[in-house]
Amino acid sequence: MTHRIEPRSGVAIELSRGDELVVIDREGGQVSDLVAYAAEDLGEVISNGRTFDYEESVKLTTGSRLWSNRSRVMLSILEDTVGTHDFLLTPCSKDTFRHFYPDKPVHQGCFGNLAAALAPYGIGEDAIPTAFNVFMNVPVDKGGKLRVDPPISKAGDLIRFRAEMDLIVGLTACSAYASNGGTFKPIDYRVEKPGRSA
């Protein structure tokens, strides 16, 4: 069963170890911010720094693993039809809207959407780390300057993760103008349970 994340909103998803989470860019050119917490102890959280350490790369795609602050693998990337994602930047928020779009209405952004979706689990705002920004396109030049470009994902592109432990995952359809080429679209996802008959 495929679920829809409406434009500029977010959800929380419970995954059991071995479940596969498929995130689909239904219309193309849309970013989805992902954060993850160990279900058994929410102090264990996805970490860009530990991931860069162990994967020895900032470019994460099929075969890469996303690590926690406690040096354990949370998610493996099994399939990726895009190959361009970002793990440098934090979720857009009221503060980033004020900073980057002073003439536009302030929106709570992915940060506010993640906080709202994760609040029922007792996960507070300060516990939201740098997200793994699915389909986000952030080129970094030789001098270290970064840029937020429109995603290269096309309609139907997807990334498939396997949960390597029981997880609470926060997932959004991103709300920021630059990240999504100026548009806001939905994100689709489904959870598959390999080996379990339907």
Add this chain to the structure above:
Amino acid sequence: MTHRIEPRSGVAIELSRGDELVVIDREGGQVSDLVAYAAEDLGEVISNGRTFDYEESVKLTTGSRLWSNRSRVMLSILEDTVGTHDFLLTPCSKDTFRHFYPDKPVHQGCFGNLAAALAPYGIGEDAIPTAFNVFMNVPVDKGGKLRVDPPISKAGDLIRFRAEMDLIVGLTACSAYASNGGTFKPIDYRVEKPGRSA
């Protein structure tokens, strides 16, 4: 007054807004991991993701600011005689020693040293984020692969930060082989209070 951080150890430092923290590579080729917390609310912590967002660069040097998870400036870089630091990688730890140096003795690393130094403030291990790794030299190639090279800092090189709020800072003399060109040396630091007579 200049203080010494002995090889493979760490300290906690209290800074008042306006204080200047000078971190000095006394012998050259030595990394120092820095983390920072708002003194008035320790849930506010230095964030590589927010810093990359607002500075629009992963290369941070004189004129750059280091931001918190709550989108406030914690530290400004006033002076930097090196220009090469890292904000991608997490502090070395027992886990990273086991992973990267399986034939070497396990050390608690900067992570353990920061945890010990910050414990008296009630800051636990899970609250230690990706550090700003002073003098650390982590080139990233066009394909996103990263490498830990020896620091380019020479004896006497320094970086000067201004505290933009009251802070608790954790600071180390780094314990990992690759980060320090295979050697372990001390780090010196001093806190200056501009405008206050000695």
